[in-house]
Amino acid sequence: MTGRKLAKVILVLVFVSLLAAPVVFKRLAARRAQANASIGATAAASRYGFTLQEVAQASGVNFTHQAPKLDSRLDHIMPQVASMGAGVSIVDFDRDGWSDIYVTNSGEGSKNALFKNMKDGSFKDVAADLGVADVNQPGTGVSMGAVWGDYDNDGYEDLFVNKWGKPELFHNDAGQKFSRVTDKAKFPEWVNANTAIWFDYDRDGRLDLFLGGYYAEDVNLWHLKSTKMMPESFEYAKNGGRKYLFRNLGDGVFEEVSQKLGIDTRRWALAAVAADFRGSGNTDLFIANDYGISEQFFYDGRQFNEVGKDTGVGFSPKSGMSAALGDILNTGRYSIYVSNISEEGVLIQGNNLWVPRDGTSGDGLRYDNLARAMDVEIGGWSWGAQFGDLNNDGMLDLYLANGYVSADRNQNYWYDFSKIAGGNSAIISDAAHWPAMEGRSLSGYQQKKVWLNDGAGKFVDVAQAVGASDLYDGRAVAMVDLWNRGVLDVVIANQKGPLLIYKNNVTPENKWVAFELEGSASNRSAIGAEVRLFWNGHQQVQQVSGGSGFCAQNQRRLHFGIGKNPQLEKAEIRWPSGKVETIEKPLAGQTYKIKESA
């Protein structure tokens, strides 16, 4: 064989090998995943340190979300337009020390539910008795989500319900009932909002409220003036709803200050989180937008300045669905997880995990997207996500809900969706141009992800192995220690599906410690307060959140897993007021109830 012929043979072999390589690697990965998924509960508990058991029905929680029925001119694409509204937020509304669950519903006339924790493993829906069920009356819009915060500092958490419609505020009357105080609060008549969070941006000790519009506020989805209400672009849309920042004036009245303070955007917001990202003492704001880039606003004490392009989070447009914060590397800094859309062979956006870049801080803070490097990139059509230490090993894990429209299993709408998504704004923005769904699925029946943080820079999906095996169209995810056992359970609100409660069974070797904070100079809910825990050379920061993920709010209690044989050094509490308090050598297995010193 001549040298030239030999080279040709080698070339062909290399060519064929390169063609085969993706298939071979894919099969190996699938085999490995299959082996991991089918190990059984005992082996999963032993290997991963926890298992999840779905107990909603057994706990007396029998709630199924209903979707709205919008203007008939949207009938042909109704499942994808009326595809949100399953929200869940955790609260201890009656201050009995046990977390309760508030769930939103979205059918016209449907009822929201407030599941009171009966402390015996069961829950009872008390929403109707207490006056927070009937908030979806025809003509007023329907619920999209809800967040709890003690806006008047009376010690009881009040309820804000964001809707495609009239936003509603309910005052908690000492845990006995709720009074509707919307009119006094002076909220706008109509906002198509999919995100709301409580935070005290001006640190005056009173909770303020951010409300993010999705569809423009002049769109009434039940009575369309025009079918030109869809996004003008799949990735560059700026024709969504406006944003609102309601400053709490202290007498039950809120003043809208968004534009005055620099928050002036019409991107399609689906999620927001607030935190002191820079360690500046001010609370900044992050907005995950559908059909576009995320936005990050740094608050300088007077103005919010949009810095997303500078920090790196606001350059590449995707479909932001959810935003969650977590100190995933135990470095004392928050990473931001933003879920997006990935569908095999059609659209691979990948989720974003924005990790603060080493050596950057303050106004020079920069982020790198490490989702791929840390294996939390591909979920599906991803929605709500939350961080929490599910096995108490000292590293924050990640739960991700997936699935958009589950209809006919054998037919999917992706071809038509991709056809229109690539079109010019004049085409995509008009619902009349969108092909009919005709009962087809769109990223339906998707598995969820439970990504376990291995502490070495990787996450491993253990969802199927530990028991998170449902295929509902997941939306909101909330983490909460429902039975005060020192573990984080997971509550999932599904679109047109049942509310799920995954009871977490953690192997006892790993320890925990928790902190329940109550502000005095700071807002009484202590939203925005941070606990920085130091143990065994680790440092982890968590903050009390006024809403995170997608249409969700975790428990206010901060739960830290601390692994085996923890040597706890101290817990440093930084209140929104700026005060710092330290608990020396806290004990494992304790829930510390800390009131801000006067």
Place this chain on the structure above:
Amino acid sequence: MSQSATQPIGAAVVESAKRRRLSPDNRYIAPLFITCILLVGHLSYGILEGYEKTGIAIISAIVAELILGRIFLGKWLNLASAYISGISVGILLRSPALWPFALASVLSIMSKYVLRVKGRHLWNPSNFGICALLFLAPETVAALSVQWGNFKWPLVVIWILGVVIIWRAKRIHITATYIASFLLFAYLRSFITGDSWWAEVAPITGPMYQLFVFFMITDPKTTVKSQKWQCIVVFFVAFVELFLRLNHVVHAPLYALFIVGPIAMLIEIWLESRRTMVLQESNAT
């Protein structure tokens, strides 16, 4: 006289040389144009997640071309073609991972050396590389399928520039035939499916098609030689795309070219070899 006679000739030579200097080589116009689209798109809209993916695609294609050209053709090849393949992969392929960009580019270039018949390669290189990855690694890659921006003017400018460049390259008939066929079949699809004609036309208003109609279907190396047959072939690309679209194939245009392109090339090669044989026979007799 003679002086006056030689002066215009000298001036003409100088003028011609000057024109050559000012007029860029046709081979470099397309890469230049695509690079401009890419840079403008990225700087205005952030169409790329970062430069590294496109960079890897381009570098991989160029390195592969240099090595394979040296080994199999015994020379260092002009890199304009490899650059176009690489940048096309970088723009048209979408993946959060880096490796698909390198792999698609290398496969694109290798296909020119492996999949050859009678000295001609059959597939448009980047079409081959992108389709290979779409077939083989759909969980990791997708093709560019969304609009870059909403403003009409950049779109208009890109179309005008594209038309000028492709007209200058004497291949406007291919693009025009394809667009006319696409619009015709869009009407037919709309009639068959009941979907709005706008929905059927929507894809061609996106950036993927801008690159497809100007640079992929017009590639001189992988299109047949006669103008008439170029038009017929590209009509068949649109025709196959029609069937793929009716069967809900998302990347229909890329696959249609993947199917039709090499068939057309094979037929032409076969016809040419028959013609040569006949000529040889007649010469012999």
